Amino acid sequence: MVERQSPEPLSPLEPEFHVGSHGNFEHGVEIILTETRPGSIVQLAAWPGEEKKLIAAIRTVTGLALPDGAGGGLSDGVKSVFGFAPGKFTVADEAEGLAAAFAKVVTPAIGTVTDLSHGRIAIRIAGPKAEWVLAKFFAIDFALPAFPVGAGRSTTHHDIFAQIQRTSADQFDIYVFRSFARSFWKALCHASEEVGYEVQ
Amino acid sequence: MLITCPYCGPRDVIEFTYQGDGNRERPDSASQNFEAWNAYVYDRLNPAGDHNEIWQHSGGCRAHLRVVRNTLTHEISSVAFVRGDHQGRGDHGSAARRKAEDKA
Numbered sequence: 001m002v003e004r005q006s007p008e009p010l011s012p013l014e015p016e017f018h019v020g021s022h023g024n025f026e027h028g029v030e031i032i033l034t035e036t037r038p039g040s041i042v043q044l045a046a047w048p049g050e051e052k053k054l055i056a057a058i059r060t061v062t063g064l065a066l067p068d069g070a071g072g073g074l075s076d077g078v079k080s081v082f083g084f085a086p087g088k089f090t091v092a093d094e095a096e097g098l099a100a101a102f103a104k105v106v107t108p109a110i111g112t113v114t115d116l117s118h119g120r121i122a123i124r125i126a127g128p129k130a131e132w133v134l135a136k137f138f139a140i141d142f143a144l145p146a147f148p149v150g151a152g153r154s155t156t157h158h159d160i161f162a163q164i165q166r167t168s169a170d171q172f173d174i175y176v177f178r179s180f181a182r183s184f185w186k187a188l189c190h191a192s193e194e195v196g197y198e199v200q
Numbered sequence: 201m202l203i204t205c206p207y208c209g210p211r212d213v214i215e216f217t218y219q220g221d222g223n224r225e226r227p228d229s230a231s232q233n234f235e236a237w238n239a240y241v242y243d244r245l246n247p248a249g250d251h252n253e254i255w256q257h258s259g260g261c262r263a264h265l266r267v268v269r270n271t272l273t274h275e276i277s278s279v280a281f282v283r284g285d286h287q288g289r290g291d292h293g294s295a296a297r298r299k300a301e302d303k304a
């Protein structure tokens with residue numbers, strides 16, 4: 001696998017990324033929006049019957065032990081992993097080079113490694129109204145018992161894919177297509193206006 | 201209408217794509233049996249009641265699903281992965297997959 005070269009990664013949000021408080025924040029800021037800018041975003045897929053080997057490979061490379069169950073996942077604050085489909089996982093890391101590390105461990109007999117580091121971006125929405133704002137976008141249950149910390153969900157907003165991982169009780173990381181990210185970001189900002197939001 | 205995906209749980213129907221009648225038997229690609237091809241392409245049961253259907257969770261995990269839906273009430277009585285059910289059930293799984301690939 002050819003190591004990718006990205007001398008100066010640019011954020012697709014740049015023209016619409018305005019640090020500071022916005023909207024109706026006089027009574028307090030209830031939403032924090034950031035771009036987490038992971039160095040690596042990788043999707044892994046196991047061939048049928050090879051899922052356990054792929055989960056072991058994820059542990060070898062990241063040190064993260066996936067919990068059982070559909071959509072299970074976890075994050076240690078630096079690396080994150082979650083299931084988004086049967087036998088398929090998204091892994092993100094602050095550092096670059098995750099795809100190359102997986103390519104050494106995930107043999108062609110186990111499954112596939114797809115480097116999406118340049119294809120997706122990660123937007124973080126946090127705060128006491130994070131569930132409430134996301135519920136305007138996605139027809140899924142964001143309540144903590146239905147969507148536990150670490151878990152991932154694969155869903156759509158207006159036919160555009162989004163993968164969402166809950167990284168704490170009131171924090172979600174949303175992975176979206178880079179080419180749609182600015183439009184999604186603007187929508188997220190508008191949806192957060194009425195409760196007051198801060199871009200960090 | 202909600203479809204309970206075996207992987208994702210209950211999701212709105214907007215996340216799913218209908219992939220056609222789940223009762224069809226696709227003839228072998230080399231088959232010259234025109235009656236069988238005609239039946240595969242045109243013949244439908246059109247029941248007023250439970251109907252076997254293939255759906256894809258295209259806006260979620262993208263799995264192909266075998267769904268039993270009541271055409272009168274939209275009640276869904278069963279949802280299962282298509283993957284792994286080829287044995288003894290004709291060519292449903294790969295037919296649904298091929299159809300999805302043709303569309304893509």
Ligand SMILES: [Zn+2]
Nearest residue numbers: 205208257261
């Ligand atoms: Zn699904």
